[in-house]
Amino acid sequence: SSSPPPPRRAAAVPSTPTTPGMAPSRVLVVGAGATGACVALALRRTMGRNVTIEVWEKARGPGGRMSTNRQELNGAMVRADMGAQYLSLDSADKACAEVADMLVKEGACSEVPASVLSSTPERPSGESWKHLVGASGGVNDALKVLLGSAEVEPHYEKRVASLDAQQGHWRARPFDGSPGMFDAVVIAVPGCGVGGDNLNKIRGSWENVISAEQNKQLQAVEHDHRWSFALYLPLDCSAKCEAFFGPSAVEKVVDDGTMHMLCYQSRKVAQATNTEPAGALVVIAHTTLAWAKRNARASGRDERLLKEISERVASVLGLPGPISRLMLGSKVITWKQSQVTSPIPLNAAVGPCMLLSTQPPLLLAGDYFTESNFGGCLRSGFGAADLLAKILKGDCPPAIIEAAANGDRDSGGKGTKRQGEGNKGKAGGEAGKGYSSRGKGDKGGDNSRPSDSNWQQGGWEEKGGGGKSGNQGGKRW
Secondary structure, three states, X not given: OXXXXXXXXXXXXXXXXXOOOOOOEEEEEEXXXXXXXXXXXXXXXXXXXXXXXXXXXXXXXXXXXXXEEEEEEOOEEEEEEOOOOXXXXXXXXXXXXXXXXXXXXXXXXXXXXHHHOOOOOOOOOOOOEEEEEEOOOOOOHHHHHHHHHHOOEEEEOOOEEEEEEEOOEEEEEEOOOOOEEEOEEEEOOOOOOOOOOOHHHOEOHHHHHOOHHHHHHHHHOEEOOEEEEEEEEOHHHHHHHHHHHOOOOOEEEOOOOOEEEEEEHHHHHHHHHOOOOOOOEEEEEEEOHHHHHHOOOOOOOOHHHHHHHHHHHHHHHOOOOOHHHHOOEEEEEEEOOOOEEEOOOOEOOOEOOEEEEEOOEEEEOOHHHOOOOHHHHHHHHHHHHHHHHHHHHOXXXXXXXXXXXXXXXXXXXXXXXXXXXXXXXXXXXXXXXXXXXXXXXXXXXXXXXXXOOEEEOOEEOOOOHHHHHHXXXXXXX
16 A cells, blocks of 8 residues: 655644844754644744744754654565653643644644544543544644744754853853854753663753752652563564454553553554555554663663563463564653653743743753653743743733742752762763664654664664763763
C-alpha cells in the first residue's frame, strides 16, 4: 500500500502586526519538544513580526518525549512512537481547544475515541479531554506543524553548552557550531533530574540568577522512570496481535510486574491513515515503574534487558519460536525523567513557568510546572510566551519585575542545586548512545533526543554528546 502523505505545513497563524519603531527582538527557545514548540507558536501569535525565533534542539528533529523512531524495513518506512502515544488536551481550556482544532484542520492529527484507549493513571480522562494521534503515523508530526506555523529558524543537532549574560544580551554557546547572541531566552528542556538532557547540563552565568527559593523549587521536582521498547515484527504476526488486542483496541494494560502496557502501533497508524501495515508490524512495550526501578543502573544498550522484555512480549502475544529470530529491528529508550510526579506549585503572579531574569529576559517552561501531558506542556509554553511578550513590550507588571530583580541570590545559583550530582555523572555519561537497527535506522530527524539512553538493534549510531556533559557534572559539582 502507498505511504500516507506528510502533514501540511500550517498556514501562518493570526498574530499581532509589527509595532512601528520597535526593533525585532531575537529570541532563543532551547528545546523542540512539546513545550518548546508551544512557546514558539504563542510567541509568534502574540508578537507577530516583532520577534525572530530560533529553536536549538540537540536531536535531529523535534520530539523530546514525543519522539518517533523510524526504520526502513522491507522497502517501507515504519514508525514507532517511543514516548507519548497520544496528545491529550483539555478542550475546556480555550488555548488547548484552539491548538487541537488547528492540528486536526492542518492534517497533522486526528482525534481518537477514548473507547479504544486503555485506562492508565497517566492519561487524563473526562468528557472535555481530547486525545489526538499523528495522522501520518507519528505524534511528532504535530510539533513540526506548530514550529512551521511559528515560522521559527530551527537548528537541529545543536545542543546548548553554556548560557552567559553579556552587555544586556544572552550569549548561547553550543557544543558544536557557532554561538549566538539573543535578546531573550526560554529554556524548554526537562527540569532537574538524572536524565542526560536537562537544566543541570547547561553551564554559564545564567546559573547565578536563580534565587534561593527558585533553586529549592527546582530541586524538589520529582519524576518517575520508565523504559520503552519498540519491537518490529514480520507482517505474518498480525493474527497473534489481532487476537491479543481484540477487534479495535490500540493498546492494552498488562501490569504483570514487568510490562505496564503494550501498544499496537501498526493498528494505530492504520486507523489514522486508512492504510494497511507495510514493511513490518510494530508493538511498543512500556515497562512498569517497579521494573524500571530494579534496572535503574542499567543502560539502554543492555541486550539482556531487551531479551527479557521481547520474550515477555512474545509470551503475551503467543508468538511462536524464539522472538530474537522473528524481530526485524528494535528500539529502546530509557526515560530517566518520564512523568512528573511532583511539579512546582503554581505562582499566581508569574503563571505556569519561572521568570529568572528580566534584564535580559530568561524564563523556564515545561511540564514540571503543570502536568505530564501535551495540554500541560501547552499551558506552560503559552504562559512563558505571554509573560515574555509583556516584558519585551514593556507591559510587564511592576510587581513581577521587582520580584525578579530583588530575588534572593545568596544561594550561589545553580551550583547549590547541583550538589551531589557527581554520583549522577555516570548516568549522564551513558546518555546519547544508540544502536542502529537492522533496517536503515532513523531518518530525517524523527529520532528521539539522544539524551536518555537510546538503543537500536545492530550497532552504535548516535553521537554521545550527553556523555561528556554527564562526566563533567560528576567532576565539577
